[in-house]
Amino acid sequence: MALELSRRHFIKTAAVAGIATAICSRRQIFADEPDAAEQSMVPLPHIPAGGLIRPPGALPEKAFLATCISCGVCVNVCHVMKYDAVATSPFGKGGLRGIFEYGAPYIKDMRDFPCGLCMECPEHCPTGALQETKKEDVAMGMALIDFGLCFGWNGDVCLSCSKACPMGGKIFEFYNGEWGNQPYINDNCVGCGLCVKYCPLGGSAIKVVTKRQYELSRTAYINDFRRLLAMSSEERYNIVYGQNLPGIMERGKLIEREYR
Ligand code: SF4
Ligand code: SF4
């Protein structure tokens, strides 16, 4: 009997403790979730990590890596054309994945050396890893504006990116707010990176990602853009230059580190 009672007591105590723990951890979970006010201070928008941008006319990634023989002709052609945009992946870049990419050409740094779309490298590629393509059909990547950093979206007039873009009006859309023209880049972007070079924020407010990475994060990016459009200019100002400035500065540094 005494044994039976103490067993029941043990089960009851354990059950109460279990429920209490569950309630506490549930409270903890909810406590960790940002409320609406905190959420409105999260920097905009969601931009995926970089990825290697191939020269124009590159075959789809797997076929490109299988066809390219790392001869370096594209690197030399680009140098002769005075753009110096192409380099071959050094050994060790990109970890295990980098072993397969070793020696394959990519656009090394769009902030200083974007692709000028002269279209000479596909013409000279000996294997067809780079295919001759019309400029408008190039699909090297997709430029995404960081609305949290871009001058145009934060009270200043800029538009350097749209002026530098060789595709101009086909790609840039403008949203006229009380702060003037605010740029948005549509899916026709070819990914040359000329806009990155001319962004006065050292390219930090605009970033080219591969088309594949853009496909994966397109919905999140566009949702963030819609969220931004729905805000009043005062709300936007508070997010960027108000409480969140240190976070934005830190984010700018992170983006800068990613590029190098
Ligand atoms: S198209 Fe011209 S500028 Fe662009 S990577 Fe090829 S050679 Fe360089
Ligand atoms: S938006 Fe930028 S990356 Fe896209 S085509 Fe224009 S200049 Fe090139």
Ligand code: SF4
């Ligand atoms: S150049 Fe840079 S700061 Fe200027 S509008 Fe374009 S993304 Fe914004």
